[in-house]
Amino acid sequence: MNPKKLFTVLSSALILTGCSNDDSSAGIDTPAPAGSVTYEKDVKSIIDNNCIVCHAAVPQNGAPISLVTYNQVKDAVLKRSLIIRISLENGNNVLMPKGGPRLPQQTIDIVKQWEKDGLFEK
Numbered sequence: 050m051n052p053k054k055l056f057t058v059l060s061s062a063l064i065l066t067g068c069s070n071d072d073s074s075a076g077i078d079t080p081a082p083a084g085s086v087t088y089e090k091d092v093k094s095i096i097d098n099n100c101i102v103c104h105a106a107v108p109q110n111g112a113p114i115s116l117v118t119y120n121q122v123k124d125a126v127l128k129r130s131l132i133i134r135i136s137l138e139n140g141n142n143v144l145m146p147k148g149g150p151r152l153p154q155q156t157i158d159i160v161k162q163w164e165k166d167g168l169f170e171k
């Protein structure tokens with residue numbers, strides 16, 4: 050292959066790679082299917098009302114993590130068992146909110162449904 054042809058092949062490969070990157074980042078912004086539970090519509094207010102007194106931007110009262118942004122809450126569901134922690138029985142010493150009482154079952158179910166629906170932001 051002569052050098053000019055090689056250059057053409059390599060540049061096309063770069064252009065194609067660029068395009069596929071654009072495609073995958075477009076996926077992140079895809080809105081949730083209609084009727085899904087979303088962070089902005091349903092979950093943020095639950096966390097704001099019950100958790101951020103401790104899980105603030107600067108965590109308080111010994112809390113190890115912040116639950117202020119979408120990514121923080123999503124990560125806590127994926128990596129820190131957030132749903133298990135809110136689903137424990139009253140009196141369990143690792144129940145969240147810490148010290149109880151347990152959230153109403155209906156509220157817990159919204160967070161569980163959020164996970165089932167795919168943890169969309171909006």
Ligand code: HEC
Binds near residue numbers: 099125
């Ligand atoms: C009164 C303060 C307080 C409130 C309110 C509170 N937490 Fe916590 N949270 C803590 C403390 C302290 C810890 C660390 C001790 C432990 O893991 O039990 C913790 C730990 C956690 C962890 C585990 C983090 C890790 O790194 O493993 C999660 C998840 C969590 N909380 C979620 C929540 C959610 C969701 C709410 C609201 C429903 C909530 N917390 C409300 C104080 C609180």
